Amino acid sequence: MGISDKKKAWSETVVAKNITRAPERKPQFLTSSNIEMDRCFTPDFEYPGYEEELGFPGQFPYTRGVQPTMYRGRFWTMRQYAGFGTAKESNERYKYLLQAGQTGLSVAFDLPTQMGYDSDASMSQGEVGKVGVAIDSLADMEILFDGIPLDTVSTSMTINSTAAILLCMYIAVAEKQGVSADKISGTIQNDILKEYMARGTYIYPPKESMRIITDIFAYCKDHVPKWNTISISGYHIREAGSSAVQEVAFTLADGIAYVEAAIKAGLDVDEFAPRLAFFFNAHNNLFEEVAKFRAARRMWAKIMKERFGAKDPKSQMLRFHTQTAGCTLTAQQPDNNIMRVTIQALAAVLGGTQSLHTNSRDEALALPTEDSVRIALRTQQVIAYESGAADSIDPLAGSFLIESLTDQIEKAATDYIERIDKLGGAVEAISRGFQQKEIQDSAYAYQKSIESTDLVIVGVNKFTVASEAAPELLKVKEEVEVSQKKALAAMKAGRDSAKVSATLQNLEAVAKGSDNVMPAILDAVKAYATLGEIADVFRRVFGKHTETVVL
Structure with missing residues (x-):
C-alpha cells in the first residue's frame, strides 16, 4: 500500500x-x-x-502532530502568563486578558510563594509580589480566581516545590464555586528536576521531592482526572543557556526519571502517562525550533512505547506548552522584541504546540504593561486568523532542511540521553553536575559569540542607537508587601487555630510515613493553614537540599 x-x-x-x-x-x-x-x-x-x-497526525510516532486535525479543528490555547502584586491586582489582569480573547490562564507566582515562604517571613522581604502574585493561603487563592469560572477556564500554574500546596488550594477554590475536582482542568509545572539543574527554586532533597510528585500523580489519577500533573520543562533549561539539542535531551531524560519513579511507586504507566505534559522554549532560529518540536515528539513516542511498554496512544503523545524565549528579549530597542516574539511564536505553531504564551516587548525591563500584553496576545491571534499557518498540519514536513534538522536533533539528543543513562539516570547525573556543566558551557559559548559579533543581536551589538526614550513601565509598589502582610495577619487572627494545628500535625505524621500526602495537604489548606506553615512541615521532615556546585 x-x-x-x-x-x-x-x-x-x-x-x-x-x-x-x-x-x-x-x-x-x-x-x-x-x-x-x-x-x-x-x-x-x-x-x-x-x-x-513521519506517519500521519494523531498516529505513532506523532512527528506530524498529536491530533488528527490539529489547528483545523481548534487553535492552540492562547495562554498568557501573568501575575504580580496582590491577588486582587492579578485577578483584574486575568479578567482583562480573558476579555481580550485569551483562552486559558497561566499563573506566575512571586519568589516567596515558589520557595515556600509566607509574605511575613524574613526571607520574603523585598520580594513580595515582585515577579508574580503573592499567595499565602486559601484566602488569597479565593481572591485570585474570584469571578472566574473554574469549570470552563483551564489554568496553568508555574510552580514546582510548592506545587502540591497550590494545586490543593485550587481544588478548594473550585469546590467553593460548586465545581468538583473531577471537573477542573489545567496544569501544574511540578518539575523539580530542572530546578536542581537550571532554575533553583527547590526546597527539599531530590528523593523526597520525587515522592511528593508521584503522590500528586496517584491522587490526580483518582480525583482530578482532567489535570495535567506535571509539565516537564525544557523552557528553563534553555533560558539557562542550553542549546536546542540539550533542551530536548535533558527534558526527556527528566521525563524518563519521572516515569520510572511513578512505576517504582506502584503506578501502571498507562494510568498516569496520558496526563504528562511538557513545556518548551521557542528561540530565534525558526527552522531549528520547528525541527526541535518534531524531534521531541518522535523521541518521546518511541521512549514510551519501546522503553516503558506504554500501550495507550495518549501515553505516547508528547503534548506541550510553549513560551517564547525570555532570554532573547533585549532592554535596548525593546520594540524589536515584538518581531523576535513573532518569529518564535510562528515556530511554535509550525512545530505543533498545544498552547502558547507570547512574551511582551518590555519584559527585559519590567513586568509587562497592559498595552504590551495586548500586543503579545494579538501576535498569536494574527498568526492564527490571518497567516494561514494553521490551515494545514505540519506544513514544513518534507522540506530537506526540516527533515534533516529533525533527524540530527533526534540523534544528538538520543546520544545525550544514553550518556545520562550510563551515569545512572537524570537524578544521579544532576547530583554529579553533568547537566549543569553542559548548560554552563553552552551558555558561555553563546555569550562569547555575541561579544565577538559572530552572532548579531539587533540593537545590542549591531544597529545600535545613541539614545533611546525610556518606555513606560509597570512597577509593583512597595505598599504591596505591607498590605499583603496585613491581610495575612488578619486571616490568621480570624481562623480556627486549633483546627490548623491539628491538620498540620496530621500532615507531619503522614509525611513521616508512606501514605499519600495530598489528602493531608488539602485538609490543611481548607483550614487556612498558610503555604509557609505547610512547607515548614515538609522542611522539618524532609530537610533542605544543598546545591551541587559545578566549576
Missing part, C-alpha cells in the same frame, strides 16, 4: 472519527487565490521510512 492509499485510509478512519466528535473550523480552507489547502500534505512519490519516521 502506497502513501496515498495509507493517507486515504487515515482520512476515512482516524480523521472521520475525530471530526464526528469535533468538527473542523471551516468546511474548506482556501488561500487568498482560492487554492485549497489540504489537511495534511504528503509526498506523491516513494518516500523511504515515511510511515515509521
Whole structure:
C-alpha cells in the first residue's frame, strides 16, 4: 500500500472519527487565490521510512502532530502568563486578558510563594509580589480566581516545590464555586528536576521531592482526572543557556526519571502517562525550533512505547506548552522584541504546540504593561486568523532542511540521553553536575559569540542607537508587601487555630510515613493553614537540599 492509499485510509478512519466528535473550523480552507489547502500534505512519490519516521497526525510516532486535525479543528490555547502584586491586582489582569480573547490562564507566582515562604517571613522581604502574585493561603487563592469560572477556564500554574500546596488550594477554590475536582482542568509545572539543574527554586532533597510528585500523580489519577500533573520543562533549561539539542535531551531524560519513579511507586504507566505534559522554549532560529518540536515528539513516542511498554496512544503523545524565549528579549530597542516574539511564536505553531504564551516587548525591563500584553496576545491571534499557518498540519514536513534538522536533533539528543543513562539516570547525573556543566558551557559559548559579533543581536551589538526614550513601565509598589502582610495577619487572627494545628500535625505524621500526602495537604489548606506553615512541615521532615556546585 502506497502513501496515498495509507493517507486515504487515515482520512476515512482516524480523521472521520475525530471530526464526528469535533468538527473542523471551516468546511474548506482556501488561500487568498482560492487554492485549497489540504489537511495534511504528503509526498506523491516513494518516500523511504515515511510511515515509521513521519506517519500521519494523531498516529505513532506523532512527528506530524498529536491530533488528527490539529489547528483545523481548534487553535492552540492562547495562554498568557501573568501575575504580580496582590491577588486582587492579578485577578483584574486575568479578567482583562480573558476579555481580550485569551483562552486559558497561566499563573506566575512571586519568589516567596515558589520557595515556600509566607509574605511575613524574613526571607520574603523585598520580594513580595515582585515577579508574580503573592499567595499565602486559601484566602488569597479565593481572591485570585474570584469571578472566574473554574469549570470552563483551564489554568496553568508555574510552580514546582510548592506545587502540591497550590494545586490543593485550587481544588478548594473550585469546590467553593460548586465545581468538583473531577471537573477542573489545567496544569501544574511540578518539575523539580530542572530546578536542581537550571532554575533553583527547590526546597527539599531530590528523593523526597520525587515522592511528593508521584503522590500528586496517584491522587490526580483518582480525583482530578482532567489535570495535567506535571509539565516537564525544557523552557528553563534553555533560558539557562542550553542549546536546542540539550533542551530536548535533558527534558526527556527528566521525563524518563519521572516515569520510572511513578512505576517504582506502584503506578501502571498507562494510568498516569496520558496526563504528562511538557513545556518548551521557542528561540530565534525558526527552522531549528520547528525541527526541535518534531524531534521531541518522535523521541518521546518511541521512549514510551519501546522503553516503558506504554500501550495507550495518549501515553505516547508528547503534548506541550510553549513560551517564547525570555532570554532573547533585549532592554535596548525593546520594540524589536515584538518581531523576535513573532518569529518564535510562528515556530511554535509550525512545530505543533498545544498552547502558547507570547512574551511582551518590555519584559527585559519590567513586568509587562497592559498595552504590551495586548500586543503579545494579538501576535498569536494574527498568526492564527490571518497567516494561514494553521490551515494545514505540519506544513514544513518534507522540506530537506526540516527533515534533516529533525533527524540530527533526534540523534544528538538520543546520544545525550544514553550518556545520562550510563551515569545512572537524570537524578544521579544532576547530583554529579553533568547537566549543569553542559548548560554552563553552552551558555558561555553563546555569550562569547555575541561579544565577538559572530552572532548579531539587533540593537545590542549591531544597529545600535545613541539614545533611546525610556518606555513606560509597570512597577509593583512597595505598599504591596505591607498590605499583603496585613491581610495575612488578619486571616490568621480570624481562623480556627486549633483546627490548623491539628491538620498540620496530621500532615507531619503522614509525611513521616508512606501514605499519600495530598489528602493531608488539602485538609490543611481548607483550614487556612498558610503555604509557609505547610512547607515548614515538609522542611522539618524532609530537610533542605544543598546545591551541587559545578566549576
